[in-house]
Amino acid sequence: MSRTQHHLMMMESSVALGKPDLAPGSAAGLDPVPRSSGGDPGKEPQDPPNLNGCVPLSHQVAGHKFGVDKGGILQHPDGTVLKQVQPPPRGPREMQFYSTVYAEDCCDPCLLDLQNYLPRYYGTWSHPDRPHDLYLKLEDVTRHFVKPCIMDVKLGQQSYDPFASQDKREQQIKKYPLMEEIGFLILGMRVYNMCSDSFCSYDQHYGRGLVKDSVKDGLARFFHNGAGVRGDAVLASIWKVRQILHWFQSQRKLAFYASSLLFVYEGLPSSSSPSLPANESAALFLAADGGREEKAVRGETGEGKGVAENNNNTEEAAPRLCSPPTIYNAFMKARDRCSGDGRLHGNGSGSNSGLWEEDNATWQKRGDLKASPNGNQTKSQLEGKDEDKKREEEEEEEGGGGEGGRDGTDVEVKMIDFAHVFPSDSCDHGYIFGLKNLLTVLEQILCDATTS
Numbered sequence: 133m134s135r136t137q138h139h140l141m142m143m144e145s146s147v148a149l150g151k152p153d154l155a156p157g158s159a160a161g162l163d164p165v166p167r168s169s170g171g172d173p174g175k176e177p178q179d180p181p182n183l184n185g186c187v188p189l190s191h192q193v194a195g196h197k198f199g200v201d202k203g204g205i206l207q208h209p210d211g212t213v214l215k216q217v218q219p220p221p222r223g224p225r226e227m228q229f230y231s232t233v234y235a236e237d238c239c240d241p242c243l244l245d246l247q248n249y250l251p252r253y254y255g256t257w258s259h260p261d262r263p264h265d266l267y268l269k270l271e272d273v274t275r276h277f278v279k280p281c282i283m284d285v286k287l288g289q290q291s292y293d294p295f296a297s298q299d300k301r302e303q304q305i306k307k308y309p310l311m312e313e314i315g316f317l318i319l320g321m322r323v324y325n326m327c328s329d330s331f332c333s334y335d336q337h338y339g340r341g342l343v344k345d346s347v348k349d350g351l352a353r354f355f356h357n358g359a360g361v362r363g364d365a366v367l368a369s370i371w372k373v374r375q376i377l378h379w380f381q382s383q384r385k386l387a388f389y390a391s392s393l394l395f396v397y398e399g400l401p402s403s404s405s406p407s408l409p410a411n412e413s414a415a416l417f418l419a420a421d422g423g424r425e426e427k428a429v430r431g432e433t434g435e436g437k438g439v440a441e442n443n444n445n446t447e448e449a450a451p452r453l454c455s456p457p458t459i460y461n462a463f464m465k466a467r468d469r470c471s472g473d474g475r476l477h478g479n480g481s482g483s484n485s486g487l488w489e490e491d492n493a494t495w496q497k498r499g500d501l502k503a504s505p506n507g508n509q510t511k512s513q514l515e516g517k518d519e520d521k522k523r524e525e526e527e528e529e530e531g532g533g534g535e536g537g538r539d540g541t542d543v544e545v546k547m548i549d550f551a552h553v554f555p556s557d558s559c560d561h562g563y564i565f566g567l568k569n570l571l572t573v574l575e576q577i578l579c580d581a582t583t584s
């Protein structure tokens with residue numbers, strides 16, 4: 133058994149390691165964070181008594197709710213998310229997972245890579261008066277968004293773990309019998325409508341109502357801003373999901389059950405996030421490689437067909453995806469030619485010269501986002517520090533380009549919910565199956581958006 137597996141098996145309840153940005157409980161005396169700009173209007177959450185300014189997470193879209201279920205999610209005044217450690221074995225298992233992946237002495241390349249796809253972990257937190265009531269202290273994945281559109285998607289072909297009782301298996305299967313066939317389930321989402329300047333929320337019943345034929349439109353709704361489909365957000369999501377798929381295809385250490393992907397994109401319209409006029413960006417796809425890639429997106433090559441056909445797990449038989457650089461280069465080039473009205477200008481459907489010459493500058497994070505965190509004030513904001521500067525410094529220290537970073541987008545896709553993660557010695561076929569189907573559907577959405 134490897135060291136990692138041993139760690140995960142141990143299930144020790146010691147307080148996890150991490151790099152807390154605040155000592156537990158040190159936020160005493162700070163005012164509660166203001167609600168995220170996208171919270172339900174008119175429903176100010178009550179400050180739970182004796183929680184030192186922590187409040188229920190206003191932008192939670194799924195999962196156990198604080199004050200409703202056992203376990204729940206709070207927001208710390210410093211902006212981090214506090215996930216109450218659930219009753220054993222789930223809670224300790226999730227805590228063990230985070231503490232293993234983020235152990236200071238972790239040198240396992242697979243786990244170090246995995247950190248890129250998880251919220252940052254800052255150890256555990258508890259109220260000084262209730263030291264045994266533990267919370268996992270996590271990065272708020274939505275923190276740098278102004279109008280965060282958020283979607284929680286459960287991945288895998290089964291949402292119960294191998295040790296689940298017969299009752300639990302039946303309960304889970306009954307909730308969504310199509311899990312095995314589709315491989316993912318939308319648990320909840322909130323979408324910003326730029327026309328009405330409001331959010332629309334969808335609970336778990338929405339996702340459960342989606343079947344094979346409607347799952348594409350159901351998922352597309354997450355990317356619809358009231359005026360059109362946010363092709364740029366779909367595209368960036370595809371890219372991020374592909375990175376996660378790549379990690380899964382290379383690892384044989386862990387098996388994930390009932391775990392989710394949390395998608396976040398910026399709902400605030402800006403000149404650089406248009407709903408592109410479809411026909412023109414489609415033309416750009418065609419221009420990029422003579423149409424081969426665009427046909428692959430549409431499944432016309434016979435390799436990228438719909439959910440029903442894409443039902444095996446081998447790498448070779450995976451749906452053929454457009455290579456991200458191809459799509460990105462074409463799309464971003466098109467985006468760059470767009471003005472704020474979302475119209476293309478210039479040589480939109482002409483020669484492909486220049487499409488391959490995209491440089492990384494296109495992928496730099498948008499300046500307007502840096503200047504506009506989502507309203508969840510962080511400790512340094514509360515202290516009057518220059519948060520953007522701090523983040524830039526952090527990102528530089530980490531050698532990356534920040535959340536948008538190299539991908540240059542205001543989109544996050546992070547893995548969350550690890551209450552059912554187990555050591556393994558083989559590929560996680562169920563999760564990979566779900567990821568591939570999710571990618572297929574995302575690509576169909578992108579294709580529809582660019583050809584309608």
Ligand SMILES: Nc1ncnc2c1ncn2[C@@H]1O[C@H](COP(=O)(O)OP(=O)(O)OP(=O)(O)O)[C@@H](O)[C@H]1O
Nearest residue numbers: 192193194195196213251270271272273274284549
């Ligand atoms: N790091 C995070 N940043 C922002 N939001 C988060 C984060 N972690 C969780 N959330 C929010 O909380 C919700 C529930 O998270 P999570 O799935 O971890 O909880 P859970 O109670 O274990 O869920 P379930 O009941 O499905 O097992 C997510 O849908 C998301 O809205």
Ligand SMILES: O=P(O)(O)O[C@@H]1[C@H](O)[C@H](O)[C@@H](OP(=O)(O)O)[C@H](OP(=O)(O)O)[C@H]1O
Nearest residue numbers: 195222291292304307319336389390551552
């Ligand atoms: O979507 P719903 O209807 O809220 O259903 C919950 C959801 O399936 C959770 O994933 C599950 O927690 P686990 O994944 O940790 O099992 C929870 O089990 P629970 O009721 O046993 O907490 C279910 O109730």
